[in-house]
Each structure stands twice: as C-alpha cells, then as structure tokens.
Amino acid sequence: MKKQKLTAMKYSLTLFIVVFLYTISYGKEKWKPGYEFVKAKVVRVIDGDTIVVSIPKTTFNNRKTLKNLKFKIRLIGIDTPESRPNRRAKIQSRESNRDIKTIIKLGKKAKAFTQGLLTGHKFVFLEFDIQPQDRYGRLLAYVWLPDGRMLNKEIICKGYAYPLTIPPNVKYKDRFLRCFHHARENKLGLWR
Numbered sequence: 001m002k003k004q005k006l007t008a009m010k011y012s013l014t015l016f017i018v019v020f021l022y023t024i025s026y027g028k029e030k031w032k033p034g035y036e037f038v039k040a041k042v043v044r045v046i047d048g049d050t051i052v053v054s055i056p057k058t059t060f061n062n063r064k065t066l067k068n069l070k071f072k073i074r075l076i077g078i079d080t081p082e083s084r085p086n087r088r089a090k091i092q093s094r095e096s097n098r099d100i101k102t103i104i105k106l107g108k109k110a111k112a113f114t115q116g117l118l119t120g121h122k123f124v125f126l127e128f129d130i131q132p133q134d135r136y137g138r139l140l141a142y143v144w145l146p147d148g149r150m151l152n153k154e155i156i157c158k159g160y161a162y163p164l165t166i167p168p169n170v171k172y173k174d175r176f177l178r179c180f181h182h183a184r185e186n187k188l189g190l191w192r
Contacts, residue, residue: 031148048080048110079164083107159189
C-alpha cells in the first residue's frame with residue numbers, strides 16, 4: 001500500500017510540474033520576424049551604427065541563387081560618434097564643440113556597445129524601409145535580434161546614439177526620439 005501511495009504521489013508531482021511549466025510558457029510566444037525580413041549573419045561591426053552582414057542565400061526571379069553576399073548595413077534612424085578619424089568625425093567635432101579625440105573615444109564606446117549587443121547571436125534580421133540604400137551604397141535597415149529587440153532602438157535607448165531621421169525612412173522615428181530624450185535625461189551611456 002505504501003508503495004502505491006508513493007507512486008501516486010510521484011505521478012501527481014510530475015503532472016503538476018508539467019502543467020505548471022506549460023502554464024508559465026503559455027502566452028509567451030517566441031518572437032518571429034515578419035515574412036519581409038531578411039535573415040543575415042553579422043560578419044563584423046564597423047562603427048556603432050554600421051555593420052557588415054552576410055546573407056546566406058538569396059534567390060532572384062525564382063531562378064538564380066546567390067550565396068554569402070556581404071553588405072554594409074547602416075542602421076536607420078540613429079547616428080553614433082565615429083570610432084576613427086575621418087571627415088565625418090571632423091563634422092561631429094564641429095557640431096558638438098568637442099575635439100576629435102573625444103569624438104573617437106565616444107565612438108569606440110558606441111562601437112563596443114553595439115558589438116556587445118550582437119555577441120552570441122548567430123543571425124539577425126533586416127527590416128527595410130522606403131529607401132533601401134544610401135548614396136554610399138550601404139543598405140539601410142532596422143536590425144532585429146533573434147529575441148525580438150531592435151538593435152537600432154537598443155543603441156539609442158541606452159544612450160549611445162543621436163537620432164538621425166532622413167526621410168523617407170521614418171518608420172520608427174518617434175520611438176527613437178523618445179528613447180533619446182529618456183537616455184539624455186537619465187544620463188545613460190555616453191551622456192554620463
């Protein structure tokens with residue numbers, strides 16, 4: 001009789017745990033990218049707002065398949081300080097009344113933050129807006145992490161970027177502005 005009670009208790013406990021775990025996980029659906037998103041592998045981070053990705057496989061006109069195409073991706077809606085001396089760093093220096101060394105130092109922090117966000121993720125997902133490319137040939141995209149967070153938004157919300165809205169790519173501009181103001185007011189990231 002004791003053995004039957006023990007077996008029944010084990011069965012009841014196992015059933016309770018299974019139901020409990022199912023209840024906890026129910027309703028917490030895993031984020032899924034939209035059908036128009038493009039899956040890409042991050043190759044490297046150039047700056048806090050520019051990365052290089054490899055798109056594993058793309059088929060054109062249902063006939064021609066290309067593999068491992070590499071693209072520079074400029075993150076839409078944000079602008080981080082430059083991490084190397086260049087023409088843009090000089091412009092940022094003039095606009096912010098800071099010397100180029102300070103701009104570069106802040107740019108390296110922004111780049112490190114972006115690298116940290118991308119570490120451990122095999123793939124990211126690219127979402128395009130109205131204009132897919134800039135005048136330098138870079139793809140313009142919102143980059144989504146596999147857990148459903150948008151890289152662009154994370155960078156600006158944590159205080160490592162300024163908003164940079166260039167029409168017609170304005171889909172998330174209001175979110176980015178709110179994040180920027182919140183980061184500045186709370187002295188996050190580069191605003192410390």
